[in-house]
Structure formats: structure tokens, C-alpha cells
Amino acid sequence: MDGIHDLGGRQGxxxxxxxxxAPAFHADWEVRANxxxxxxVRLGIFNMDEYRHAIERMEPRHYLAASYYExxxxxxxxxxxxxxxVSREELEQRADGRFPLARPSAPGRxxxxxxxxxxxxxxxxxxSDYVPGHVRxxxxxRGKPGVVVGESPPYPFPDAHAHGLEAQDxxxxxxxxxxxxxxxxxxxxxxxxxGVFQSYLERDA
Amino acid sequence: MPDQExxxxxxxxxxxxxxxxxxxxxxxxxxxxxxxxxxxHLAIEQWVPQNGARVVARAWTxxxxxxxxxxxxxxxxxxxxxxxxxxxxxxxxxxNTPNVHNVICCSLCSCTAxxxxxxxxxxYKDLEYRSRVVRESRTVLKEMGLDLPPEVGIRVxxxxxxxxxxxxxxxxxxxxxxxxxxxxxxxxRDALIGVARL
Numbered sequence: 100m101d102g103i104h105d106l107g108g109r110q111g112x113x114x115x116x117x118x119x120x121a122p123a124f125h126a127d128w129e130v131r132a133n134x135x136x137x138x139x140v141r142l143g144i145f146n147m148d149e150y151r152h153a154i155e156r157m158e159p160r161h162y163l164a165a166s167y168y169e170x171x172x173x174x175x176x177x178x179x180x181x182x183x184x185v186s187r188e189e190l191e192q193r194a195d196g197r198f199p200l201a202r203p204s205a206p207g208r209x210x211x212x213x214x215x216x217x218x219x220x221x222x223x224x225x226x227s228d229y230v231p232g233h234v235r236x237x238x239x240x241r242g243k244p245g246v247v248v249g250e251s252p253p254y255p256f257p258d259a260h261a262h263g264l265e266a267q268d269x270x271x272x273x274x275x276x277x278x279x280x281x282x283x284x285x286x287x288x289x290x291x292x293x294g295v296f297q298s299y300l301e302r303d304a
Numbered sequence: 305m306p307d308q309e310x311x312x313x314x315x316x317x318x319x320x321x322x323x324x325x326x327x328x329x330x331x332x333x334x335x336x337x338x339x340x341x342x343x344x345h346l347a348i349e350q351w352v353p354q355n356g357a358r359v360v361a362r363a364w365t366x367x368x369x370x371x372x373x374x375x376x377x378x379x380x381x382x383x384x385x386x387x388x389x390x391x392x393x394x395x396x397x398x399x400n401t402p403n404v405h406n407v408i409c410c411s412l413c414s415c416t417a418x419x420x421x422x423x424x425x426x427x428y429k430d431l432e433y434r435s436r437v438v439r440e441s442r443t444v445l446k447e448m449g450l451d452l453p454p455e456v457g458i459r460v461x462x463x464x465x466x467x468x469x470x471x472x473x474x475x476x477x478x479x480x481x482x483x484x485x486x487x488x489x490x491x492x493r494d495a496l497i498g499v500a501r502l
């Protein structure tokens with residue numbers, strides 16, 4: 100989905116609020132939120148792709164205003180409700196207040212039926228796919244040309260795996276893009292590498 | 305018909321929401337509170353940047369290890385007793401050189417090799433870093449205090465799959481010959497992410 104989470108290249112944000120050796124956590128509840136989602140994954144209540152997608156489905160105003168661990172907890176709670184482990188009413192009763200959850204999911208999709216193997220050095224192009232469900236292709240590489248620089252071991256295809264569909268494993272390719280191909284005349288010069296699932300790629304003639 | 309009830313409910317605080325879900329799982333016999341204690345200990349005590357720092361110090365002092373690390377990161381860090389979660393199936397170690405600087409990010413969420421680098425710092429997860437570093441890398445690094453000379457090329461690595469990345473910083477010349485533990489002590493998490501040089 101072309102959601103609010105897909106932030107790469109979006110303009111308007113200010114300086115990074117950077118401090119040297121900044122902490123990962125600012126409060127005890129953040130540590131617990133992080134542990135609870137990891138626990139749920141360990142129990143097999145949901146997988147990482149379902150978790151990421153639940154966060155992406157948050158109402159955009161909620162997503163932008165929430166801290167990282169609020170987003171994490173919202174993903175966890177949404178999936179626990181959707182999987183029938185607990186009702187929203189019970190959560191709100193226990194929390195003594197509103198418990199905002201993410202919006203419902205759109206359909207997922209299966210691996211591309213035909214997929215090509217690539218080698219380092221191959222020129223590829225990211226398919227111009229528009230996907231209503233989960234996808235790990237950041238919008239800024241859609242339709243863009245790049246060069247394969249590496250291959251990673253097969254993973255379950257996230258567009259299916261996030262939706263409870265049968266997900267075949269497929270490799271991901273580290274694809275190198277030139278920033279001027281991504282944002283012509285409007286980016287700092289750099290090589291930008293993205294891990295791209297095989298189903299998202301075609302050979303560039 | 306009862307009077308229309310005006311229900312203005314405030315949104316529960318984060319503490320209340322975490323308590324609610326933890327209690328709901330406990331009430332179903334899932335022993336969430338025990339698991340939280342164990343996983344929180346791991347997150348704070350075990351998954352720390354000192355792990356990545358040990359890997360870097362070994363790579364600086366042991367050429368065979370360095371070669372192995374660059375070829376197969378996951379297998380190499382296992383030699384130091386360091387583990388990665390099952391879904392982090394591949395570790396790619398990015399070697400900085402005098403002319404190449406690597407920096408990692410996750411524009412879609414906030415993925416990192418957290419067992420080696422530690423859970424990511426707050427700014428890594430903020431909207432500013434996620435939106436800007438892929439497009440304005442040199443500007444963002446400069447704002448963060450790393451003003452790279454123009455002859456140094458920048459490579460940004462966006463963690464969009466389950467491959468994980470870690471930067472192998474250049475060894476400062478004055479530290480050549482130092483013992484491994486002293487070398488590990490100078491390697492910072494921010495250098496492993498690539499927003500600082502040593």
C-alpha cells in the first residue's frame with residue numbers, strides 16, 4: 100500500500116533530532132511494549148510481516164503522531180484483536196480508556212508467477228506495481244532502473260506472508276540505484292541500495 | 305429509551321495500554337509477564353552495541369576473520385558467540401574505505417541488526433531520518449556532525465528485506481597495534497550505523 104509509513108524521499112521533514120549515543124528506550128512501558136511484540140512473534144500469534152503491515156494500516160494521523168513504541172503496541176494489539184485472542188472491548192475496559200487500533204487490511208497477493216534469477220552486475224528495473232496490501236517495495240524505487248550487487252537467501256514473500264496467504268520463499272537482491280535516477284536533480288549524489296524481492300524485479304533491456 | 309448517554313472517553317495512556325494487553329495475555333495463561341522480564345533483560349543487557357564493537361575489533365586485528373566477515377557476516381559473528389534472530393537470515397557487512405562511506409537506515413519501519421548494534425536509537429526511528437537520509441544523505445550526515453569530504457562517495461543501505469547490515473568503520477591510524485579489547489572500546493553504535501566516523 101502507498102501508505103504514510105512509506106517515508107523514503109518524502110520532503111518537508113526537518114533536521115534529525117540527533118544526540119550522540121541516544122537511548123533506544125525512554126520509559127519502562129517502551130521496553131515492555133517491545134518485549135510483548137517479540138513474545139507474540141515467538142508464540143506464533145503473528146509473523147513479522149503481519150506485524151509490519153498492522154503498523155502500516157494505522158490511520159495516517161495516528162501513525163504520524165505516535166511514537167515508535169506506540170506504533171509497535173498498536174500493531175500488536177490490532178493483531179491480537181483480529182486473531183481473536185482478545186476483544187477490543189476487553190482491552191478498553193482493562194486500559195480504562197480508548198485503545199486506538201489500526202484499520203482493516205486490504206487483500207494480499209501471491210508471489211509473481213514467473214520470476215527471473217539475476218546475477219551481480221545484471222541491470223534490472225523495479226516493476227510498476229500498485230499493491231493494496233503489504234509490500235516491501237518503497238515507493239521511491241517503483242519503475243526505477245538499478246544494478247544487482249548481491250543476493251540474499253530466500254525469505255517468504257512478504258506480500259503474501261503478511262496476509263496469511265501461502266508465501267513461497269524467494270531471494271532478495273541488493274539493488275544499487277543512483278540517487279539521480281530516483282530523484283532527478285533533486286537529491287544529494289549517492290548510491291542507494293535497497294533489498295528487493297525477486298517478484299518486484301524485471302530485467303532491464 | 306434511555307437518555308442518550310454522552311460517552312466522552314479519553315484515550316488510555318501508553319502505560320495503561322501496555323498493562324491491558326499484558327494482563328489480557330496473562331489471563332489466557334500465556335505467561336506474558338514472565339516473558340517480558342526475560343525479553344526485556346535481553347534487550348537491555350545482551351543486545352548491545354558492544355557486540356558489534358567486538359566484531360569490528362576482531363576484523364581490524366585478524367585479516368582472515370575480516371575476509372570471512374565480509375563474505376558471510378552471519379557465520380563470522382557466530383564464531384564470536386554472537387547470534388542473530390532466525391528471521392535475520394543474512395548479515396552484510398559494509399566496509400568503509402578512504403573513498404567510500406556507508407550508512408544504514410530503514411525507510412519503511414525501523415529494522416536493524418539489533419542483536420549486534422543494539423536496539424536502534426530514537427532518532428533512527430524518527431520520521432526525519434527515515435524520510436531524508438535516502439535522498440539527502442550528505443546533508444543529513446553533515447547536520448548530524450559528519451561532514452564528509454567531497455571525494456568520499458556515500459552509499460546508503462535501506463533495510464527493506466530481512467537482510468541486515470552493519471558498517472565496518474575504518475580503523476583510526478593511531479590505534480594500529482592496540483589490543484583487541486581497547487579497540488572494541490572505541491567503536492560506537494553510531495559508527496556501526498554509519499552516522500559517525502571514528
